[in-house]
Amino acid sequence: xxxxxxxxxxxxxxxxxxxxxxxxxxxxxxxxxxxxxxxxxxxxxxxxxxxxxxxxxxxxxxxxxxxxxxxxxxxxxxxxxxxxxxxxxxxxxxxxxxxxxxxxxxxxxxxxxxxxxxxxxxxxxxxxxxxxxxxxxxxxxxxxxxxxxxxxxxxxxxxxxxxxxxxxxxxxxxxxxxxxxxxxxxxxxxxxxxxxxxxxxxxxxxxxx
Amino acid sequence: xxxxxxxxxxxxxxxxxxxxxxxxxxxxxxxxxxxxxxxxxxxxxxxxxxxxxxxxxxxxxxxxxxxxxxxxxxxxxxxxxxxxxxxxxxxxxxxxxxxxxxxxxxxxxxxxxxxxxxxxxxxxxxxxxxxxxxxxxxxxxxxxxxxxxxxxxxxxxxxxxxxxxxxxxxxxxxxxxxxxxxxxxxxxxxxxxxxxxxxxxxxxxxxxxxxxxxxxxxxxxxxxxxxxxxxxxxxxxxxxxxxxxxxxxxxxxxxxxxxxxxxxxxxxxxxxxxxxxxxxxxxxxxxxxxxxxxxxxxxxxxxxxxxxxxxxxxxxxxxxxxxxxxxxxxxxxxxxxxxxxxxxxxxxxxxxxxxxxxxxxxxxxxxxxxxxxxxxxxxxxxxxxxxxxxxxxxxxxxxxxxxxxxxxxxxxxxxxxxxxxxxxxxxxxxxxxxxxxxxxxxxxxxxxxxxxxxxxxxxxxxxxxxxxxxx
Numbered sequence: 001x002x003x004x005x006x007x008x009x010x011x012x013x014x015x016x017x018x019x020x021x022x023x024x025x026x027x028x029x030x031x032x033x034x035x036x037x038x039x040x041x042x043x044x045x046x047x048x049x050x051x052x053x054x055x056x057x058x059x060x061x062x063x064x065x066x067x068x069x070x071x072x073x074x075x076x077x078x079x080x081x082x083x084x085x086x087x088x089x090x091x092x093x094x095x096x097x098x099x100x101x102x103x104x105x106x107x108x109x110x111x112x113x114x115x116x117x118x119x120x121x122x123x124x125x126x127x128x129x130x131x132x133x134x135x136x137x138x139x140x141x142x143x144x145x146x147x148x149x150x151x152x153x154x155x156x157x158x159x160x161x162x163x164x165x166x167x168x169x170x171x172x173x174x175x176x177x178x179x180x181x182x183x184x185x186x187x188x189x190x191x192x193x194x195x196x197x198x199x200x201x202x203x204x205x206x207x208x209x
Numbered sequence: 210x211x212x213x214x215x216x217x218x219x220x221x222x223x224x225x226x227x228x229x230x231x232x233x234x235x236x237x238x239x240x241x242x243x244x245x246x247x248x249x250x251x252x253x254x255x256x257x258x259x260x261x262x263x264x265x266x267x268x269x270x271x272x273x274x275x276x277x278x279x280x281x282x283x284x285x286x287x288x289x290x291x292x293x294x295x296x297x298x299x300x301x302x303x304x305x306x307x308x309x310x311x312x313x314x315x316x317x318x319x320x321x322x323x324x325x326x327x328x329x330x331x332x333x334x335x336x337x338x339x340x341x342x343x344x345x346x347x348x349x350x351x352x353x354x355x356x357x358x359x360x361x362x363x364x365x366x367x368x369x370x371x372x373x374x375x376x377x378x379x380x381x382x383x384x385x386x387x388x389x390x391x392x393x394x395x396x397x398x399x400x401x402x403x404x405x406x407x408x409x410x411x412x413x414x415x416x417x418x419x420x421x422x423x424x425x426x427x428x429x430x431x432x433x434x435x436x437x438x439x440x441x442x443x444x445x446x447x448x449x450x451x452x453x454x455x456x457x458x459x460x461x462x463x464x465x466x467x468x469x470x471x472x473x474x475x476x477x478x479x480x481x482x483x484x485x486x487x488x489x490x491x492x493x494x495x496x497x498x499x500x501x502x503x504x505x506x507x508x509x510x511x512x513x514x515x516x517x518x519x520x521x522x523x524x525x526x527x528x529x530x531x532x533x534x535x536x537x538x539x540x541x542x543x544x545x546x547x548x549x550x551x552x553x554x555x556x557x558x559x560x561x562x563x564x565x566x567x568x569x570x571x572x573x574x575x576x577x578x579x580x581x582x583x584x585x586x587x588x589x590x591x592x593x594x595x596x597x598x599x600x601x602x603x604x605x606x607x608x609x610x611x612x613x614x615x616x617x618x619x620x621x622x623x624x625x626x627x628x629x630x631x632x633x634x635x636x637x638x639x640x641x642x643x644x645x646x647x648x649x650x651x652x653x654x655x656x657x658x659x660x661x662x663x664x665x666x667x668x669x670x671x672x673x674x675x676x677x678x679x680x
Contacts, residue, residue: 004373011382011459015389015423018463022415022479023393030475031408062332064270070549074472079545081472083623093474096406101337101398104410104473108549108620109255111627134258139628141258141635147265169259 030093036200045198049098049190056190057100059183063145069113070105071194076206087115087196092203095196110142117194126188127163127180135168144170148184151176161185218302225304226295227580229311231663233291234573236319238656240283241566245649247276252642256635266330274341275329280561281339281420282350283322288569289428290315290357293380295576296435297361300377301368305360314356321349337398337409338417344400351391358384375451379431382459386423390416411467411475418466421560426462429528429568430497433521436575437504440518441511446503450496458493461486468539471548487539494532501525516591521571523599527563531556534610550617551634554641555609562648563602570594570655577659581666590658597651605644612637 035044049057060066073087081087091114096102105112120126128135131149133142149163154177162177172178180188199205251273253260261267298305305311325342328334334341342350361384365377394416397404404412438445445451467475467483502525505511512519538544538552547553574591578584585591612634619630 007373007378007381008385010456011385014456014459015386015463017460018415019389019393021482022464022467023397023412026408026411026475026479027397027404029408030411031404033405033407061336062334063265063268064274064334064336066336067270067273072473074545078472078541080621080623084620090472091474093407093410096409096474099406099409101335101403101413102406102409102474103336104413104470106338106469106549106553107551108630109551137628139632141255141631143254143258143269144262145268146263147268 033094033097035097036094038199043198045200046095046097046196047198049193052186052189053193054098054190056186056188056193059148059187060103060190061101065113066103066105068105068107068109068142069103069111070108071099071103071112071114072105073112073114073196081112082206086112087118088205089197089200089203090206091196092200094200094202113191113194114196115194117192118197120192123188123192124164126191127184128165130184130187131163131166131178132168132170135166135171145184146170148181148187149178150181151178219299222298222302222304223579225306225308226298228308229305229315230291230295230576231580232312232315233287233294234577234659235663236315237284237287237291237569238652238659240279240287240319240322241652242649242656244276244280244284245645245652247272247279249642249645249649251276252638252645256639256642265332270336271330271332271334274334274336274338275326277339278329278341279322279326281425282325282342283319285425285561285565285569287315287319287322288573289383289425290318292428292432292569292572292576293361293384294357294364296376296431296572297364297368297380300374300435301364303364303367303369305364310356311360314353314360317349317353318357321346321353324349335399337413339420340394340399340413340416344395347391347395347399351388351395354388354391358388374435375445375448375455376431376435378455379427379434382455383424383427383431386419386427390419390423394419407474410470410473411479414466414470415463416466418469419463421565422462422465425561425565426528427458429524429565430458432568432572433501433525433528436517436521436571437501440515440575441504441508443504443508446500446506450500454493454496454500458490458497461490461493465490465535465539468544469548469553471541471544484539484541484544488536490532491536494529498525498529516585516588516595517571517575519571519595520567520574523595524564524566524568524571527559527567527602530606531559531564534559546621547613547617549620551609551613551638551641552617553613555606555613558609558641559602559606562598563606567598567602570598573659577662581662583662583665585658586661586665587658590654594651594654594658597647597654601644601647601651605641605648608637608640608644612641 035046037044073091074081075090076082130145132144133140151172154175158177159179162179166172166178250261251269254269254272294311325346328343328346329341333343365381397412398409464482464486467479468487471480512522535556538547616630616634619625619633
């Protein structure tokens with residue numbers, strides 16, 4: 001090829017085409033999505049995150065949870081996500097309005113967490129799972145996040161926030177207790193906030209039947 | 210082994226490039242060892258979560274992205290810069306002036322990658338795939354890149370008159386695409402106020418696939434297009450095939466990442482465009498492979514005496530395999546089942562360790578003797594490096610694919626609970642982690658060999674030996 005301007009122009013054009021379609025277009029359309037307000041109750045969907053949960057999102061990012069856990073429910077006509085009870089409906093772009101960044105994820109080495117807040121039994125259970133997943137779920141390959149907790153000697157009464165029901169290898173010895181750090185508290189608040197069951201006009205509830 | 214006397218102008222070109230290119234390759238080789246080591250650690254953590262756990266920086270969610278970033282920005286990108294500069298200077302028969310600037314850029318880039326690695330391990334990552342480095346560090350990388358790219362463009366502008374070879378098309382494209390890609394990715398997802406959540410999924414997907422398809426792949430193909438005819442001393446099969454391959458790759462490659470968002474929170478047409486592009490990418494892949502392998506026709510025994518040809522051909526084979534299996538995996542029915550499974554890891558590993566790395570090894574084995582003026586010190590280590598990589602990449606790929614498929618079927622079956630999908634994948638993940646150990650040993654062979662070759666230049670005895678050059 002000897003016509004250089006043609007080469008440079010072509011190289012520019014092929015890239016620009018994809019850039020316009022896959023970057024500029026989502027930027028001006030999906031990027032402008034707003035929350036919807038329920039006419040009857042006045043509720044706003046997706047609900048905004050509490051301050052704790054918003055901070056917890058940063059802990060989620062800094063420890064790379066997204067490399068194993070997706071947050072996407074795909075529609076019933078395409079996959080078995082709904083039948084697998086990952087959520088009552090598919091996730092749509094508006095669901096990620098409160099996410100920074102959007103943790104869509106691309107692997108399910110661990111469970112999908114789109115609606116973890118709906119199925120989590122209690123805050124203590126979330127902490128037990130984070131502290132030592134193998135003691136809670138047999139065969140789990142989730143790492144232990146012990147570094148988000150402090151083990152200390154009980155002086156007088158056990159602390160209010162101390163974890164209860166710890167078993168297994170990392171359970172505290174008698175006379176000791178495990179308390180969540182600030183990071184663990186906000187992370188649990190974020191995980192508990194993961195509930196995408198609110199109604200959105202573009203994503204009706206789905207059934208597998 | 211062949212010995213060839215080089216023309217004076219090429220010797221001048223090589224002399225001018227010696228320092229910057231060897232710095233890029235040296236840093237790249239060290240990153241490769243560290244990257245494969247981190248890969249192995251992450252791999253074993255998936256099997257034994259208690260392996261090396263405790264402190265925060267050793268948690269899987271930090272080790273895994275650290276490994277990927279070290280491999281992509283440390284190893285592959287540094288190696289790519291060395292290859293780009295050498296090929297552009299060589300193709301244009303132009304020596305490089307002001308060597309201090311590319312050398313400074315090389316140092317800045319690698320210091321940036323080092324700081325980025327520390328930042329990920331310390332937990333300062335936003336967990337956006339391949340954009341894990343904090344904003345000020347990607348800023349350093351971007352500025353370092355501009356210095357390198359400007360020098361590449363200067364070399365290209367000053368080229369000796371004559372037709373521009375197909376390798377230079379790919380290099381020019383990669384040099385123009387990477388800054389646009391990297392700037393867009395950082396500006397919209399990392400720097401300042403990132404775009405709102407709903408717009409992030411397609412942009413992140415476009416970026417991640419672009420780093421392979423629009424940056425590393427063109428450099429790897431450029432090296433293959435240069436080396437195969439050069440080593441065999443013949444012409445490429447067809448100029449028209451080169452044209453068709455280049456332009457169809459340029460048109461389709463940028464769109465393929467969207468296929469992975471099947472069922473995801475993006476407009477349906479985007480996924481369709483990604484699926485169509487992934488399938489149509491079959492055309493350039495076939496055309497490029499025919500052009501490269503056709504040039505080899507009747508001379509496959511050259512594989513035996515030329516290590517760089519051996520690595521280049523293995524890279525070309527992996528190129529064919531990774532994109533052809535990409536076509537099959539893009540088909541919506543297949544995609545919906547295997548998405549979210551280890552199949553994705555297998556594809557990524559084959560692209561990075563098979564296609565990109567093997568092609569880059571081929572180029573480095575060709576370039577370094579021309580810079581040091583001496584043959585590689587050990588044939589045996591080159592063989593070890595080649596076979597360790599080929600067997601480990603091949604076996605690791607098969608394991609992750611089979612494991613990923615069983616995992617994908619388990620994930621898609623409402624009658625099978627989630628823990629079974631983990632149990633099915635685990636033996637295959639263990640095998641893949643063992644393959645990562647083999648990659649680490651292979652990388653250590655390569656790096657040891659590289660530094661022996663570079664340091665032997667300073668030995669007085671070696672200086673007097675004949676300037677033989679091996680390919």
